[in-house]
Amino acid sequence: MRNYKLRRLSNQPILKTSDVKPSVEGFEVLGAFNPAACLVGDEVILLLRVAEAPKAEKGVLSIPLIEEQDGVPTLTVKHLAEPDGDYDPRVVTVHGKQYLTSLSHLRLARSKDGITFDIDDEPFLFPARMDESYGIEDARITHLDGKYWITYTAVSEHGPGVGLAVTTDFRTVDRVGMILPPPNKDVALFPRQINGKYVLLHRPMVSDIGKPSVWLAESEDGIHWGNHRFLFGGRGLTDPQYAWEGGKIGAGPEPILTDEGWLVCYHGADPGHAYSLALALLDKNDPSIVLDRSHEPLLTPELDWERVGFFPNVVFSNGWVQWPDSGKIWVYYGAADSGVGLAELVTD
Structure with missing residues (x-):
């Protein structure tokens, strides 16, 4: 694999939480981050993950979620006493039941230059089913068969699964x-059929047996998936050199076909939950064959806005674009669950 590097194109976020208006009256935006990305004509399209919650009240935890009312999934707010002491800012357990402290949706942003974006005021995809009752998160976009396939994490009390929209x-x-039931996430579709089959990367979540890993699956129609196979996992469990991917691992945006093979961007997290970005290279005719992987992360949280935010010490990418004229690859990444950075994938 070529000697790739990720070079930041800006030392400041190109999008911040404060750039996004709340979509629900009485709510505030807690984070705008982890965008899917694609090119549509002469525009860069981002689908931001926007996390919202009711404006904070002292001593009260206001949980936004979708609940059935007269058989119709409806946005509601559950008011609970705020837990004593420190607690996870994203997930809270009350009376033995877990809730997310915010509700995420997907918000569309458009740009001619890939840097300055106009952000819609209304959601593009808002939770609308009970299997999305805790939110819609971290989309990926793949142009395939003349359509844009959007995979996303659909979260409910039953855990995260994978939804599809077109x-x-x-x-x-x-x-x-x-298309994949809980617990699963981080799905990236390949942008063409391989050997007559649709192919995707996914990350089944594991319990005490097994560790986080990236898997491959295939399909005849892009909806029903099978032939699931382990592809690669975090090496930090057995080699301290790779501690940066020893806690979690998962695929990023859709793979890009190069003359060397399928280029895959993925994230790794260390046991302290600091996230980094790296690359893998898969065989172009048989993507179950891993040809190469990064030996060290290409991007780590170093700048203040990558280290401090709603969830600190995170760089996480689920969106990149390849400019057709120059071949340049721009990587859009979420930073600390609070903003969006931009880097370019370059080679020596």
């Missing part, structure tokens, strides 16, 4: 539904 113009969107 659009041709990013103005209207068709929801396909859940």
Whole structure:
């Protein structure tokens, strides 16, 4: 694999939480981050993950979620006493039941230059089913068969699963539904069929047996998936050199086909939950064959806005674009669950 590096194009975030308006009256935006990305004509399209919650009240935890009312999934707010002492800012357990402290949706942003974005005021995809009752998170976009396939993490009390929606113009969107049940996430579709099959990367979540890893699956129709195979896992469990991917691992945006093979961006997290970005290279005809992987992370949280935020010490990418004229690859990454940075993938 070529000697790739990720070079920041800005020392400041190109999008901040404060740039995004809340979509619900009485709510505030807690984070705008982890965008999916693609090129549509002469525009860069981002689908931001926007996390919202009711404005804070002292001593009260106001949990936004989707609940059924008269059989209809409806946005509601559950008011609970705030736990004593320190607690996870994202997840809280009350009376033995876990809740997310915010509700995420996908918000569309458009740009001509890939740097300055106009952000829609309304959601592009908002939780609308009970399997999305805790939110829609961390989308990936793949252009395939003349359509833009949007995979996303659909979260409910049953855990995170993988939802699919399809659009041709990013103005209207068709929801396909859940394609991988909980617990699973980090799904990236390949942008073409391989040996007559649709192919995706995914990350089944494990319990005491097994560790986080990236898997491969294939499909005849892009909806029903099988032939699931382990692809690669974090090496930090057995080699301290790779501690940066010893805690968690998962695929990023859709793979890009190069003359060497399929280039895959992935994230790794260390046991202290600091996230970094790295690359893997897969065989172009048989992506179950891993040809190479990064020996060290290409991007780590170093700048203040990558280290301090709603969830600190995170650089996380689920969106990149390859400019057709120059071949340059721009990587959009979420930083500390609070903003969006931009880097370019370069080689020596």
